[in-house]
Every structure is written in structure tokens, then in C-alpha cells.
């Protein structure tokens with residue numbers, strides 16, 4: 424068993440993620456990652472060396488093919504070429520845009536999560552938070568949608584499996600159901616997908632009845648809840664769901680699809696979580712990872728569209744990963 428106590432938490436990012444432009448007024452914009460990364464940089468001196476920054480890399484096409492068929496990869500590339508030729512943004516659907524820089528950005532977002540898996544698996548860091556965009560959890564194997572081009576967390580799971588981390592638990596606390604991640608692993612007993620999400624809401628999937636299929640029956644757990652409940656209700660539901668997942672499944676690595684659009688004040692949704700709630704959830708999952716899977720824990724940014732909420736919740740998440748004290752007073 425490895426000891427992670429002396430190792431830093433990694434923040435992984437890549438400058439090419441900023442090249443994915445989505446047009447005026449689009450909530451999934453480059454300022455999301457730049458605001459969070461600059462807040463992290465300002466906070467680093469006070470983090471006592473417990474957090475280190477790393478630059479990721481592009482995923483190769485062979486790596487993208489771990490999840491996505493060639494036709495999908497080619498579609499994204501050709502849309503970016505078309506966007507470059509017309510010097511404009513090309514829309515795949517009303518939500519999902521491809522700009523000239525999106526091919527590099529999408530490969531950087533995916534590859535940076537793979538680099539984080541490499542770092543965690545090689546014991547050079549304790550755990551990792553990937554501040555990347557475009558997000559990934561709505562992308563199915565063969566369809567881009569919901570701001571997502573490639574499914575970053577699904578690619579990272581397949582990459583980890585190639586490194587011998589065979590069984591992955593994905594905890595998706597983005598306020599939207601990760602329909603793409605669910606679909607990719609729905610019949611796969613080696614991956615447990617757990618999602619807490621607002622319902623009814625985009626993309627309309629995520630029923631409690633959907634528990635997986637075939638060999639994957641029992642390794643999918645959806646926790647849909649209405650908007651506007653007290654935050655403790657959302658936190659309690661997810662903690663209970665994590666315990667239920669772990670009673671049926673023993674992971675070698677845990678991934679977090681960390682969407683901070685579940686935070687209070689997000690313009691797209693109605694959940695009410697505070698930075699302190701994300702700290703608690705993170706602390707819990709870190710404990711689970713250290714107790715059961717050698718601390719292997721990789722978190723990747725999904726949604727979060729209120730820049731202030733994204734920054735504060737992202738920082739609380741990072742402090743939780745690094746084992747630093749929470750900054751906010753805990754609710755009684």
C-alpha cells in the first residue's frame with residue numbers, strides 16, 4: 424500500500440483549453456478556467472507546499488479511440504477545420520460549439536486528465552484536480568453535446584485501466600446527469616457510475632431505475648433530486664449513494680466529475696451547495712480513496728457557470744484534496 428501523506432496534490436491545466444471559444448453570451452467560456460486558475464495561483468503561497476501545478480498534454484488520436492470511434496474524432500477535427508476556414512464558430516447543436524482552437528482544446532482537456540492519471544498512478548502526486556475545458560460528461564462515444572466534445576473522464580478511466588487500475592468509481596456531482604459517461608459504461612461491470620443531479624433538467628436522462636445492463640447491472644446509480652432543497656439534503660443523498668456504491672463495488676481508483684454548477688447561485692440550475700459542502704464531499708471521497716484504493720483519486724472539472732461560485736467551490740475542493748483545513752465555517 425502506498426503512502427500519500429507526504430505527496431502534494433496536483434492541479435493540472437493546459438493553456439490550449441482557452442482556445443475553445445463558444446461565442447458571445449455562452450456560459451461555457453474561457454473565463455471559467457482562467458478565473459479558477461488565477462484564484463488557485465493566488466492561494467498557492469498559503470497552501471504550505473501541499474499543492475503543485477502541472478501542465479498537461481494533448482491526448483493522441485489513439486488515446487481518443489479508447490472511447491470514441493474514428494468517425495466521431497474526425498467529425499470534431501473537420502468541424503474545427505471548417506471553423507478555421509470560415510474564421511467563425513461552427514455549432515454542432517444549439518449548445519455545443521467548435522471554434523478554430525477547439526480541436527487543440529479538446530485534445531488538451533482529455534490529455535490533461537490522462538496526464539493526471541499518469542501522475543497519480545506513478546505515485547508522484549497524492550491526487551489531482553484537472554482544471555480543463557471543454558467539459559466531457561455529456562459526450563457519448565459517438566456524439567458531442569451539452570458543451571462536451573470528448574468524454575474526458577471516460578477516456579481517463581480507460582487510460583487508468585491500461586495501467587492496471589482496473590476498477591473505477593466515477594462520482595459525478597455536476598448538477599446535470601452525465602448521460603455520456605453513463606452510456607459509455609452502462610454494460611461495463613468494471614466501472615461504477617454514480618450521479619447526483621437535478622431532475623427534471625437537461626439532458627433528461629438519469630432515472631433512478633437505470634441501474635446498468637447485462638454484465639454492468641448494478642454498477643450504475645442515479646440520484647435525481649428537484650432544485651431548491653436545503654444543501655444538506657443533496658450532500659446527504661450523495662454520501663449515502665457513495666456508501667451504497669462501495670458496498671457493491673471495490674474500486675482501484677476514484678474519479679470525480681466535478682461540476683460546480685450544483686453550487687448555490689449557478690445561472691443554469693437550482694441546487695444550493697456551498698463551498699463548505701464541496702469541501703465535505705471531497706474530504707469524504709479522499710478518505711475513501713486513501714482507505715480502499717491507495718489514495719488514487721483524480722478529479723476533473725465539468726460544469727460551473729457562475730465565476731464566483733466556480734472559484735470559491737473549486738478552491739474548497741482543492742483544499743479538501745490537499746487535506747488543508749476548510750476556510751468556511753461548517754453548518755451546525
Ligand SMILES: [Zn+2]
Nearest residue numbers: 597599684726
Ligand atoms: Zn453541468
